[in-house]
Amino acid sequence: xxxxxxxxxxxxxxxxxxxxxxxxxxxxxxxxxxxxxxxxxxxxxxxxxxxxxxxxxxxxxxxxxxxxxxxxxxxxxxxxxxxxxxxxxxxxxxxxxxxxxxxxxxxxxxxxxxxxxxxxxxxxxxxxxxxxxxxxxxxxxxxxxxxxxxxxxxxxxxxxxxxxxxxxx
Amino acid sequence: xxxxxxxxxxxxxxxxxxxxxxxxxxxxxxxxxxxxxxxxxxxxxxxxxxxxxxxxxxxxxxxxxxxxxxxxxxxxxxxxxxxxxxxxxxxxxxxxxxxxxxxxxxxxxxxxxxxxxxxxxxxxxxxxxxxxxxxxxxxxxxxxxxxxxxxxxxxxxxxxxxxxxxxxxxxxxxxxxxxxxxxxxx
Numbered sequence: 001x002x003x004x005x006x007x008x009x010x011x012x013x014x015x016x017x018x019x020x021x022x023x024x025x026x027x028x029x030x031x032x033x034x035x036x037x038x039x040x041x042x043x044x045x046x047x048x049x050x051x052x053x054x055x056x057x058x059x060x061x062x063x064x065x066x067x068x069x070x071x072x073x074x075x076x077x078x079x080x081x082x083x084x085x086x087x088x089x090x091x092x093x094x095x096x097x098x099x100x101x102x103x104x105x106x107x108x109x110x111x112x113x114x115x116x117x118x119x120x121x122x123x124x125x126x127x128x129x130x131x132x133x134x135x136x137x138x139x140x141x142x143x144x145x146x147x148x149x150x151x152x153x154x155x156x157x158x159x160x161x162x163x164x165x166x167x168x169x
Numbered sequence: 170x171x172x173x174x175x176x177x178x179x180x181x182x183x184x185x186x187x188x189x190x191x192x193x194x195x196x197x198x199x200x201x202x203x204x205x206x207x208x209x210x211x212x213x214x215x216x217x218x219x220x221x222x223x224x225x226x227x228x229x230x231x232x233x234x235x236x237x238x239x240x241x242x243x244x245x246x247x248x249x250x251x252x253x254x255x256x257x258x259x260x261x262x263x264x265x266x267x268x269x270x271x272x273x274x275x276x277x278x279x280x281x282x283x284x285x286x287x288x289x290x291x292x293x294x295x296x297x298x299x300x301x302x303x304x305x306x307x308x309x310x311x312x313x314x315x316x317x318x319x320x321x322x323x324x325x326x327x328x329x330x331x332x333x334x335x336x337x338x339x340x341x342x343x344x345x346x347x348x349x350x351x352x353x354x355x
Contacts, residue, residue, distance in 0.1 A: 016190075022183075039198070042199040042201075042202050
């Protein structure tokens with residue numbers, strides 16, 4: 001098996017859920033996201049010598065998965081899936097192993113424009129810095145910060161009031 | 170709620186949906202991907218040559234514009250314009266999208282071509298209309314057949330060849346966009 005497998009296995013186990021969630025936010029369907037991420041990880045394994053030297057291997061996986069999804073989306077002639085937060089929450093609960101899914105947060109995330117969602121995913125879920133996020137998305141660092149700022153403002157507008165109402169006075 | 174609290178709350182969701190595919194399954198699939206990559210050097214060239222020969226035999230450009238390279242000399246992709254106005258696009262390698270774009274435009278198709286799933290920023294999608302898509306692009310490729318006469322005024326095509334997720338051959342994805350000088354050249 002050589003020296004690749006332990007490293008890749010460790011990488012897979014340590015980043016698979018974050019990658020899946022990141023892709024899920026873009027594609028809106030768990031089964032599709034699972035397929036895309038599994039395929040992207042398989043490609044990462046096949047090119048592990050290169051990918052393991054990437055500054056952000058998880059971002060490589062996500063980018064590969066999303067690029068594949070765009071091709072598939074276009075091949076389906078712009079049939080845009082409509083994310084269903086409730087279905088995602090139900091399915092995640094059924095699968096068990098993860099933490100609790102908050103449907104309100106899922107709804108708020110899925111309401112964001114696609115680019116803001118991508119920035120949130122890379123910056124907050126994959127922990128990429130602004131420069132790497134910009135490089136991954138092919139946009140300027142300033143644009144990343146602008147998108148993140150708008151996304152946080154939108155999330156705050158969606159989530160903060162409910163949370164404040166829940167808090168004991 | 171501070172920004173940090175908000176971010177922490179959102180971040181907590183990132184492990185809420187577990188990836189359930191076993192690592193062994195991923196590696197098994199990775200082996201298949203790696204094997205497929207090693208084969209194309211010879212087998213792919215032979216298959217490509219055979220496919221090209223068939224394409225040329227079947228699709229020689231009766232109405233192709235004079236002065237253009239004949240399809241046999243284009244190794245990455247081929248554009249053939251038929252006498253009835255239909256245009257057949259075959260992509261074998263993801264190279265020279267600008268050349269493919271220029272060729273399509275020269276054949277009268279307002280076109281934007283990008284590779285690797287990159288979306289052209291200057292393009293705006295045309296409202297989804299499956300019946301119209303079918304009229305413009307006909308059946309399922311490959312190769313892709315474009316019927317320019319079916320394009321409504323003010324629309325163009327956006328082609329995005331790329332590898333399908335399963336590591337298979339190049340898929341020539343196509344969509345309709347609003348024509349504009351920055352997107353489709355006219």
